[in-house]
Amino acid sequence: MIGAAAAADPLSPGYQLGRWLYLHPNARRLPGHIEQAARAAERHQLARRIHLSQARYELAQKIKALEEADGLARAERRAIERRVADYIEQHIAPLAEGDRTLRELPEHLRACRTTGALGIRPDQSHLVAWDAKCGQAKLCPDEAREEAHRIQRAYIPELLRQVKEGRDTRIYYAVLTMPNVAPGKLHQAKRAMFRRFRALLRKRARGRRRFSEITGALVTQEDPMGADGAWNVHLNAVLVVEGWLDYRELREAWHWNVELKRVRAPTVEALARTLRELVKYPVRMVAEKSQAKAAEGSAAPPMLEWAPTKWLEWWYANKGFRRTRSYGCLYAIQQDEEGAGALEDVEWIGTVAYRAGGYHVTLGRPPLDLIPDHKSTTSGAPGGPREPTTDPPGPSRPAPPD
């Protein structure tokens, strides 16, 4: 029942499912990613076949307009991701014959958020369940965005709670630097920098923790390429501080430069801004054209202009590396997926597809009343409400209200 609508598109979930079943005729259960494809294919079929009721159709039209507006910005992000895919395919994949993940990466980036089912949650908010997502937060603008949203949802309430419940709790934004790292040394340097940060928090002096006023930290590491081709590895950190923080002592203990800025009024908006700064989209520097950089006075090359050997060094240095870490009171805070869980309660109303540089929304079929009935012999305008006499016999039409 699922395979029927599978188009020849090799990226469509129906096709993936069909191919897998063909290659594994005796399998008794589906592996995770194929099961996901199966569910996505089912959603698609459902969304195509569905007849929307009158009330649903009006809501669906509104949601379609909202989704199409979102689609404009999303299409720009898709264009960036596809440029990344092209770069990897042309310059990197030929050097990485033995690395299957890397060879298949362009295909995954191109499949990312290409087709999906549009649905309404019980609270009438809408969502798109994408058939495929690349999961590459370091390359894909949408993944980076979702990561940033997850971090905001998880940490803003906790930071507000710390400020509210602490005696004199202050929030700082810090950038901790180190000298630029020579090519070939990125892998070690990235790990050494986090070790150094942890050691800083644990450092002891006179029988107590030297920076015991730092009660929690959320830290992200960035590793752009500097103008000289060396790696500019640094940490962006949000620090929760109880009382006064001795900046000079902190800088002395870190040994290299530390920029420190207090978030004076930690409102939801201010914290959101701070967290956006913390996990800003690394692909900006990936794809942004050089003019923008040149205007800023920096000649650092964007990722798509990196020499392939540099890109490979960066890729392997980041493989399996958690770039965002938390400590102290911010440790082990749960980050949940947006709208995770209750997909069963979602009513699927249509499909979304990326074609020819833009996103297109197709709604499920409108209620029968709105379908132009050309066979009708009545004189009403096409699409207008039909005369009761043309209704099929039967109990289909509820009695009019009093």
Ligand SMILES: [Zn+2]
């Ligand atoms: Zn992606």
